[in-house]
Amino acid sequence: MAGPLAGATGLLVGGRWCASGTELVVTDKYTLQPLAIVQQARPGDIEAAVAAAVEAARHPMPPARRQDILGEASRLLAARRDEICAIYVAETGFTPEDAAGEMNRAVATMRLSAEESVRIAGEEVPVAAAPGSEGRMAFTIRVPVGVVAAITPFNAPLNTVVHKIAPAIAAGNAVVLKPAEQTPLCAVAVGQAIKQNSGIAKTHLELGSNSASIVAADADLDLVADLVIRAGYRKAGQVCTSVQRLIAHASVADDLTERLAKRVAALRAGDPRAAGVQVGPMIAPAEAERAQGWIRQAVQRGAALLAGGDRDGPVLTPALLRDPPADSQIMTGEIFAPAVALVTVGGLDEAIDLVNAGQYGLQAGVFTRDLDAAFSAARRLQVGGVMINDTSSYHADAMPYGGVKNSGYGLEGPQYAVQDMTDPRIIVLNLREGT
Numbered sequence: 001m002a003g004p005l006a007g008a009t010g011l012l013v014g015g016r017w018c019a020s021g022t023e024l025v026v027t028d029k030y031t032l033q034p035l036a037i038v039q040q041a042r043p044g045d046i047e048a049a050v051a052a053a054v055e056a057a058r059h060p061m062p063p064a065r066r067q068d069i070l071g072e073a074s075r076l077l078a079a080r081r082d083e084i085c086a087i088y089v090a091e092t093g094f095t096p097e098d099a100a101g102e103m104n105r106a107v108a109t110m111r112l113s114a115e116e117s118v119r120i121a122g123e124e125v126p127v128a129a130a131p132g133s134e135g136r137m138a139f140t141i142r143v144p145v146g147v148v149a150a151i152t153p154f155n156a157p158l159n160t161v162v163h164k165i166a167p168a169i170a171a172g173n174a175v176v177l178k179p180a181e182q183t184p185l186c187a188v189a190v191g192q193a194i195k196q197n198s199g200i201a202k203t204h205l206e207l208g209s210n211s212a213s214i215v216a217a218d219a220d221l222d223l224v225a226d227l228v229i230r231a232g233y234r235k236a237g238q239v240c241t242s243v244q245r246l247i248a249h250a251s252v253a254d255d256l257t258e259r260l261a262k263r264v265a266a267l268r269a270g271d272p273r274a275a276g277v278q279v280g281p282m283i284a285p286a287e288a289e290r291a292q293g294w295i296r297q298a299v300q301r302g303a304a305l306l307a308g309g310d311r312d313g314p315v316l317t318p319a320l321l322r323d324p325p326a327d328s329q330i331m332t333g334e335i336f337a338p339a340v341a342l343v344t345v346g347g348l349d350e351a352i353d354l355v356n357a358g359q360y361g362l363q364a365g366v367f368t369r370d371l372d373a374a375f376s377a378a379r380r381l382q383v384g385g386v387m388i389n390d391t392s393s394y395h396a397d398a399m400p401y402g403g404v405k406n407s408g409y410g411l412e413g414p415q416y417a418v419q420d421m422t423d424p425r426i427i428v429l430n431l432r433e434g435t
Contacts (some may be wrong), residue, residue: 010039012122014052027291028186029093029314030271030281036091038184047175050147053174057146057325063118070114070166073122077189078107084189088158092184093281093314094235095272106162109397112414113166119420120171129427137429142422144172154283155238155336157183163397167417173318182283208334209407210358211392213365214351216373217252223389224367225259228340233267233318236282237338240407241393242365244335245349253344257306260342264320265307269338279338281314288316291337298324298331298341308338333355334357348373356382362403366393384408 010017021093022040041049061069077084078088079245086097122140150164152159157180168326179187182245213353215224224246232243248256272280282288288311295309298321305431308319319339324330330341345351348368366377378386387394395401402411410420 011016011041011045011049013049014056018045024181024184026091026183028090029182030273030284032285032313036185041178049150049176053147053176054403056174057144060144063120063172066117066170066172067114071109073166074107074110074114077103077110077378080189083381084158084186086217087185087189089280091185092154092157092235093272093283095277095280098235102156102159106159109159109162110166111413112398113162113170113418116167116171116414116418119416120422122424125426135431136435137431138426140424140426142171142419143425146173146176146420147323148173148175148216148421149177152177152179152187152358154180155235155240158186158189158427159397161414163414163417166284167414170414171418171421173421174176209240209360209362209392209403210332210334211245211360211363211365212239212247213243213387213391214348214355214367214377215246215248215252215256216348216355216366216368216370217249218369219249219252219332219367220369220389221252221256224256225263227393228260229263229267231391232266232340233279233338234393236269236279236284237318238317238336239393240334241391241395242336243340243365243391243393244332245354247345247354248338248342248348249348250344253342257320257342260340261306261320264318264340267308267318269308269315269317279315279318282316283314283335283346284325285314288337289313289373290337291339292318294329294335294337295319296341301325301328303328303330303341312351326354334360348377352377352380356380359405360403360407361405362407363387363392363394365394 002177003249010019020042022042023037023039025034026036026038028035081103085096085103088099089096111151115406120142122142125138125140127136127142148168152160152164161179163176165177169301177187188414228246267279269279270275270277292309292311299305304322304324306320308317310317321341323344324341361383364381364383365387366374367389368374382404398413400411400413400416402408411417
């Protein structure tokens with residue numbers, strides 16, 4: 001059962017590869033056949049990793065050294081593009097197009113983190129304005145938190161690992177990484193590229209979402225359809241910001257439904273390596289079965305299934321539903337599958353209330369030609385990011401990315417993650433002028 005990384009799938013502890021003696025078989029997500037064997041960490045291995053990280057954190061690397069390491073890691077990832085993308089397709093079931101896109105993002109994120117490593121700075125604090133402090137000067141410096149625990153999901157196993165590890169190293173920290181059991185191989189590839197002391201002190205949480213995009217009465221429906229076809233179904237819908245709910249004004253809902261139903265029905269699902277396939281398998285057959293159950297529940301309770309919803313093992317055909325009940329699972333939970341629910345509302349206020357009523361708040365999209373309406377929605381939506389004339393799925397690696405409510409804590413994006421992974425330290429000088 002040797003796989004593409006069979007000779008390098010141990011545990012990276014203290015800058016060295018070692019074997020734990022406990023093995024995990026990683027499968028190809030479409031064929032379900034064994035792909036590779038990796039070593040699983042046992043409690044003693046975790047203790048050793050943390051101990052190594054604590055020791056490394058006592059002597060942070062100089063900023064220029066961090067910059068060199070991350071810059072070289074970016075170049076190494078780019079040089080191994082084809083090999084890593086092939087591993088990515090096999091262990092995730094996502095298409096080569098999605099693999100290439102994530103590889104480009106990972107390379108860019110590593111490079112941005114290299115740049116941020118030499119930009120870390122504090123600020124002057126105007127304590128002299130306080131009575132009795134006229135002779136004092138104060139400023140802050142930012143210091144590494146020490147050891148960072150990084151726990152990453154399966155749905156972007158390359159770039160999410162980079163988004164955790166690279167800013168942590170840029171900030172001067174040591175890292176303990178726990179990748180998703182379903183997709184550990186890309187994490188090993190990143191570990192090989194960095195190969196620094198790795199190592200739990202501060203956490204950054206990106207949790208779930210039930211992302212929505214609002215379509216106003218004056219929206220460009222061609223633009224909506226073009227973007228939703230990608231944003232709702234790429235990576236088999238297994239993206240936190242995937243369009244799960246498309247909330248459309250009643251005056252355009254039927255037109256938009258007709259446009260989308262034809263295009264969703266035309267999407268090909270199956271082997272991600274096959275020509276013309278746009279939607280690969282989900283991460284496991286059990287997940288595809290669960291998502292199909294949510295779809296069937298919504299249909300049984302009155303929703304119209306306009307396309308898809310069939311299952312063959314881990315493959316779920318792209319589904320489009322119309323007007324599920326407000327309390328159905330597909331409206332309240334995170335389906336994490338290639339399924340979009342189109343919901344009809346009477347106006348922008350009702351759409352905003354529908355988004356805000358949920359437990360999640362990662363990102364939202366708003367399609368409108370009315371600038372006042374766009375800014376009103378941006379102020380009122382209880383989410384971490386609002387995308388105007390784009391879907392909830394838009395994301396650039398340099399921007400702050402994070403949510404509210406049950407959608408996370410902290411921000412991704414190298415500049416913002418570095419801030420999260422350092423602590424401010426105040427330094428005050430009591431200047432004795434004239435002595």
